[in-house]
């Protein structure tokens with residue numbers, strides 16, 4: 001079989017890896033001038049660093065399996081993280097369950113309630129019974145009080161903006177499951193994973209193996225159309241790096257592009273198209289500062305204060321060695337925004353002017369002279385908004401067009417999107433394609 005894959009992110013390359021292992025010819029087209037998609041890297045101080053902060057949780061098993069299959073499992077290392085929460089004008093340590101008991105921003109009884117509530121959600125095994133309610137409603141009704149008002153409400157609003165009250169409860173459930181898995185007892189810190197050499201260790205090895213099996217990966221080559229003949233996709237039309245028109249025929253096609261751009265590539269029946277376009281995505285805007293000293297002691301800072309114009313402050317080198325980056329301290333300032341939000345369109349310099357005055361809230365001594373370099377990244381399809389009863393409207397990986405498949409982050413459910421799940425989905429799609437071929441494409445009868 002000859003398989004055309006659109007997108008060289010985690011899903012596309014994982015599928016290419018498994019399909020090429022079975023002797024099939026894979027050709028991957030990627031619009032960006034790099035591989036890795038949302039988990040891609042830039043060089044910082046001599047080492048690759050993710051455009052947007054990345055780490056793994058201990059229950060991210062699929063990525064570990066893939067690393068083992070690639071022979072790079074030794075690269076995965078686990079680090080204790082330090083978590084803080086900024087609220088009511090103060091930074092609180094919220095790393096362990098014990099820290100939460102000491103979390104002075106809310107009354108003592110609410111702290112107990114907060115801990116017991118997380119335990120209760122952690123014990124729920126089946127998310128299906130939660131599907132018809134929003135996280136906001138569920139939390140307000142069952143937790144409520146200061147614990148909701150000061151902790152979860154600002155985080156939901158910070159992460160999902162105006163959509164905060166539409167997020168289905170399974171999102172919250174899966175977050176709690178993941179965080180519990182990564183914590184070690186009441187005193188234990190959360191352990192987070194990060195590969196030596198960054199996530200690029202995985203992507204570079206995937207590329208190397210795929211190419212060694214005669215697979216092709218073409219960067220800076222956006223697919224502009226999927227050509228359909230008699231209802232069956234036949235070829236990909238792409239624009240090459242030097243502007244040339246490419247037309248290549250395939251036996252089957254896997255697209256990993258976001259749901260909002262898939263209908264631009266191919267005509268789809270209304271019902272399926274609606275399933276795609278009904279899912280709203282938030283974009284991410286990430287400013288990465290290289291500093292000559294640390295800003296805080298924390299790796300991850302939740303910001304539960306609407307006056308701070310960014311949602312998260314992630315100090316990468318408070319978990320990972322700064323020696324990797326020529327001694328620089330790496331600080332991410334991140335926001336999830338609607339693509340129509342003025343902040344999404346702001347220049348790097350304007351964003352800095354908006355953000356920097358707030359850094360002294362986290363360290364009163366902060367001075368702009370600490371910054372040695374600034375990087376800026378915007379990602380348009382960073383976070384899908386998954387509402388209630390999503391299992392009933394989720395788009396099938398097998399599209400209505402025979403031999404055309406779709407695998408993107410809106411199809412990860414009930415878990416929140418993440419590299420682990422995209423790698424897993426890519427591999428599952430490879431298995432589905434192989435199954436369908438063996439079955440002589442009966443699934444589209």
Ligand SMILES: Cc1cc2nc3c(=O)[nH]c(=O)nc-3n(C[C@H](O)[C@H](O)[C@H](O)COP(=O)(O)OP(=O)(O)OC[C@H]3O[C@@H](n4cnc5c(N)ncnc54)[C@H](O)[C@@H]3O)c2cc1C
Pocket residue numbers: 006007008009010011012029030031032035036037038039052053054055056221222223224256257258261284286334379381382383407408409417418419420422
């Ligand atoms: C700020 C941020 C922080 C994150 N932090 C974490 C984290 O800590 N841990 C974690 O596990 N995950 C994290 N994630 C999520 C993770 O990066 C993604 O879920 C995962 O990388 C998605 O992989 P994917 O292959 O499904 O999609 P993508 O990475 O989006 O890949 C799709 C690819 O398709 C390409 N493409 C689109 N249109 C076309 C076209 N027409 N032609 C050719 N190519 C096209 C895109 O350029 C892209 O490379 C984070 C994401 C963001 C944005």
